[in-house]
Amino acid sequence: MRVLTSRVFSSPLRLSWRCSRSFHASPAYRDTIDLAYDLHDNNGQATGAPILILHGLFGSKKNNRSISKALARDLARPIYAIDLRNHGESAHTKTHNYTALAADTEAFLKKHNLKDATLIGHSMGAKTVMTMALRNPDCCADIIAVDNAPVDAALASDFPKYVEGMRKVEEAKVTSPKEADAILEPYAKSLPVRQFLLTNLIRSPSEPLKFRIPVRTLTHALDDMADFPFTDPEKNRFNKRALFVRGTRSHYVSDDVIPIIGKFFPRFELADIEAGHWVISENPEEFKRGEYYLC
Structure with a gap:
């Protein structure tokens, strides 16, 4: 796994991993729902700062069971694997966009009194944690966005x-x-x-x-899942650590969007993992090599 750390890029570069386009601040979203979750805490031995892991479209918390158990064991940090709205065991609602998904997860953090959390999200979950970080940078300590970028981009056909x-x-x-x-x-x-x-x-x-x-x-x-709710990085920026992980056989985080990532997330790092879009499930061992980022 090759790694480079960088700030804002003036030209597209190909980078890799190692262990942080915007809109106006969105209005408070009030119709949040209570999210189902599994807690993985290595039989109570994981007592560090919490980690939330959010699945992608059509997924659920079950997709992240193995990696959650491994991270809880290796890092001694409790892992909350969440079912986002309209997925898994969480409630169904007609509204499904990133503002709503972010508000639900922020409400989850508050309900469970989770401080200094790391937010990990894949695909739809990645855009959700990016939205949270740009809406309310104080909601988390850092983020890991897996195979998605802060841009409007059509979903794979x-x-x-x-x-x-x-x-x-x-x-x-x-x-x-x-x-x-x-x-x-x-x-x-x-x-x-x-x-x-x-x-x-x-x-x-x-x-x-x-x-x-x-x-x-x-x-x-x-269409909402293809969009991203921020368009102006001068108004919304996340100045904490952010790790962007992309699959080498996936098109979701192209070299062209690297400068945009840098504008919204100036402390970002970028990691390449040999995988398609389902990075964590396709290559969990390589993904785990980034554990030191979470230490």
């Missing part, structure tokens, strides 16, 4: 296909994961991706399988 496939699965009223996989295959060719999406399937007594997540709501939210 695969994501609309995924939601179309999931809607087809629900319409077919399937009764087994095998049936669901067969319907989803034309929309998600990769078996690991299908397995990831199908972790959202749940069974109710005497009823067809259905997705735990509100597929229609998230379909309508895809």
